Amino acid sequence: MPRPKKKRWVVSDPDVRYFKPRGVPLRALEEVGLALEELEALRLADMEGLSHEEAGKRMNVSRATFGRIVQSARRSVAQALVNGMAIRIEGGDYLRVAPEGKNFFCRNCNREWKIPGGYGHFKKCPECGKTIY
Numbered sequence: 689m690p691r692p693k694k695k696r697w698v699v700s701d702p703d704v705r706y707f708k709p710r711g712v713p714l715r716a717l718e719e720v721g722l723a724l725e726e727l728e729a730l731r732l733a734d735m736e737g738l739s740h741e742e743a744g745k746r747m748n749v750s751r752a753t754f755g756r757i758v759q760s761a762r763r764s765v766a767q768a769l770v771n772g773m774a775i776r777i778e779g780g781d782y783l784r785v786a787p788e789g790k791n792f793f794c795r796n797c798n799r800e801w802k803i804p805g806g807y808g809h810f811k812k813c814p815e816c817g818k819t820i821y
């Protein structure tokens with residue numbers, strides 16, 4: 689049985705999901721697919737300038753896995769720009785998290801805290817160590 693793939697965390701869920709070179713008729717157009725988590729990797733590494741280590745943490749993947757995701761993303765985008773291809777942004781294996789941050793509350797000790805950036809599906813309470821969902 690294949691190991692279930694761990695979901696990557698993304699913050700952005702873009703409205704625009706298709707980029708097309710101007711003046712190329714659709715029937716003549718070739719396209720590359722860019723998974724949503726690849727777009728997120730470009731955003732974190734190239735727009736926010738995070739290290740692979742830090743960006744991997746944000747997406748809930750290892751540094752090495754992040755490196756592979758961002759490399760594949762850059763290859764697809766470069767291919768599209770160089771060859772005049774369209775880019776289709778499509779779903780991958782991801783879990784969307786809130787960009788505005790997420791509030792957590794521990795019923796055990798009544799401690800309240802916030803995780804900035806919206807990353808964090810569940811956490812341990814910083815006060816008593818109980819796991820919060």
Ligand SMILES: [Zn+2]
Nearest residue numbers: 794797813816
């Ligand atoms: Zn607690």
